[in-house]
Amino acid sequence: MMTDLPLKIREEIDEYCKKKGIESEKKHEIVEKVKHFYRMSMYDPEEAVGVVSAQSLSEPATQMTMRTYHFAGTAGIQVTLGLPRLAEIFDAKKEPETPSMTIYLDPEHGSExxxxxxAKKIKEVKLKDFVLSNVIDLINLTITCHMDVEKLKKFDVDMKDLPKHVKLKNIDVEAKGKELIIMPKKADNVNLHKLKYKLLETHIKGVKNISHVIVSKEEGDEWVISTLGSNLHKVLAIEGVDTTRTTCNNPFEIYDVFGVEAARNSIIKEAVGTIEEQGLGVDIRYVSMLADLMTSGGKIMGIGRYGIAGNKDSVLARMAFEETKKHIISAAIEGMRDPLKGHVENIIMNQVIPMGTGAFTLVGRMPEVKVEQPEDEAEETKAEKKEEKAEKPVKKKAEKEEKPAKAKEKKKAAAKKKK
Amino acid sequence: MSLKGDCINILEHVLVPKFRVLSDEEKARLLEKLKTTKEKLPKILQVDPIVTNIEAKKGDILEIKRKSEVAGEYVYYRLVV
Incomplete structure (x- = not known):
């Protein structure tokens, strides 16, 4: 059956057969042959794929330490690149150092x-963007801001509306001509300098956290807005934004809006993008396996002490990784048990690890205790039993696609990688 | 969040694969095929935006049709917890 093969291979076979005009009988033969090779190229059950993956990812990472490109002086937005960015993705940092967004637009809003x-609507403008100068009057206890009226007009902000935007407690705000006067309600014990900084950071217009916007033309004659700072929720709500393609570079934000699966895709996209940007190559399978592991619990977990390695089931495995005392003490207090099912534990215990041939056990039927039976019947059953016994000791092979087994491998890989 | 923000269809986003809730019969067949138990499958939280969107319940198994560079398309399963 063709359905055993992945879609892409199936499509390739179909295409090839169409081109060569190969008919059903011959095609079937080809499919069988391809299936044979496909099976041959698959990993064996219980192969340590995690270790292979960890090594394949670590090698380019070490290269990256040495030759991360620096785009000093180039125009555009400066984003974290290279190894720091990679560490950021895999450690699942809540806030990336340089959050950014790529905003696509609806066809109707496609013009420049x-x-x-x-872009103007999206960019956050704060009060300080309009202030030409500010004066602190320590005698009358007021702050006077001279406003840039022309700039206000450019951004469609009315001078009279400004006091409404200032939402600080216990102050009175007054707009007088070109000046904005701020008076604390309580005259005593006010730190006017502190107040001034708070005041200047007041959000006036646009989407919060988005400090820069750049409109540029991308492939296919499309205008795309890239930003520094991200706020997926708010940006998606703006009219004209293409909600099917707009993304940001923070998997956590994507997780909040689109769920784990999208976060997983985002992790892969960001990691592969970072590696490829440096002119290095990693097979996507390694990265996707790592991403699968990071999201297997339903939420994004980093790789490390507070992520996958710190949440292993086995006490011994956690102890072997980091913070030995913490884990052994809590295990002793809670009276934990360790079934010794993983790899690390079994290495500690000097036993065969459940990997490769070590993962399988032989199952055989023990000779049954003889029950009193008429002699000829007993003979018969005995013969039957013998036959069965010859057949029964089969290797109990774990199914190839069995995910938990894989997950365990991955866990191990993660631990290995950290080490 | 504004009104439009609530109305956007997250299932249409490029990063979101296709989801489907398995029926009880399919569930049994799947677990038999994978020779595993429900608890050992990868998880998806009940509060996940996708789960609330397709109205899956706790204990459901979601079939996820992922697009892949290497395989074209393949299925993945997640248990709603």
Missing amino acids: TKAIEI
């Missing part, structure tokens, strides 16, 4: 003018 219009 519309794109700039939307």
Whole structure:
């Protein structure tokens, strides 16, 4: 059956057969042959894929330490690149150092003018963007800000509306001509300098956290907005934004909006993108396995003490990784048991690890205790038993796609990698 | 969040694969095929935006049709917890 093969291979066979005009009988033969090779190229059950994956990822990572490119002086947005970025992704940092977004637009809003219009709407403007100078009057206890009226007009902000935006407690705000005067309600014990900084950070317009926007033309004559700072929730709500393609570079934000599966894809995309940007290559399978492991619990878990390695089931495995005392003490207090099912534990105990041939056990039927039976019947059953016994000791092979087994491998790989 | 933000269809996003809730019969067949138990499958939280969107319940198994560079398309399973 063709369905045993992955879609891509199936499509390739179909295409080839169509081109060569190969008919059903011959095609069937080809499929069988391909299936044979496909099976041959698969990993064996209980193969330590995690270790292979960890090594394949670590090698380019060590290269990266030495030759991360620095784009000093280039125009555009400076983003974290190379190894620091890779560590950020796999350690599952909640906030990346340089959050950014790529915003695609609806076809109706595809023109340059519309794109700039939307970009303007998205960019966050704070009060300090409009302030020319500010004066602290220590005698009257007021802060006076001289506003850039032309700039206000450019951003469609009315001078009279400004006091409404300032939401700090216990102060009065007044707009007088070109000046904005701020007076604390309680005259005593106010730190005007502190207040001034708070005041200047007041959000006036746009989407919070988005400090820079750049409108650029991408492939296919499309105008795309890239930003520094991200706020997926709010940006997706803006009219004209293409909600099917707009993304950000923070898997956690994607997780909040689109769920684990999308977060997994985002992790893969970011990791592969970072590696490829440096001119290095890693097979996507290694990265996707790592991403699968990071999201197997339903949420994003980093690789390390507070992630996968620190949440292993086995006490001994956790102890072997980091913070030995913490784990052994809590295990002693709670009276934990370790079934010794993983790899690390079994290495500690000097036993065969459940990997490769060590993962399988032989199952045989023990000769049954003889029950009193008429002689000829007993003879018969005995013969039957013998036959069965010859057949029974089969290797109990774990199914290839058995995911838990894989998950364990991955866990181990993660631990190995950290070490 | 604004009104439009609530109305966007997250299932249409490029990063989101296709989801389907398995019926009880399919569930049994799957576990038989993989020779495993429900608890050993990868998880997806009940509060996950996708789960709330397709109204899956706790204990359901979701079939996820993932797009892949190497295999074209393949299925993955997650248990709703």
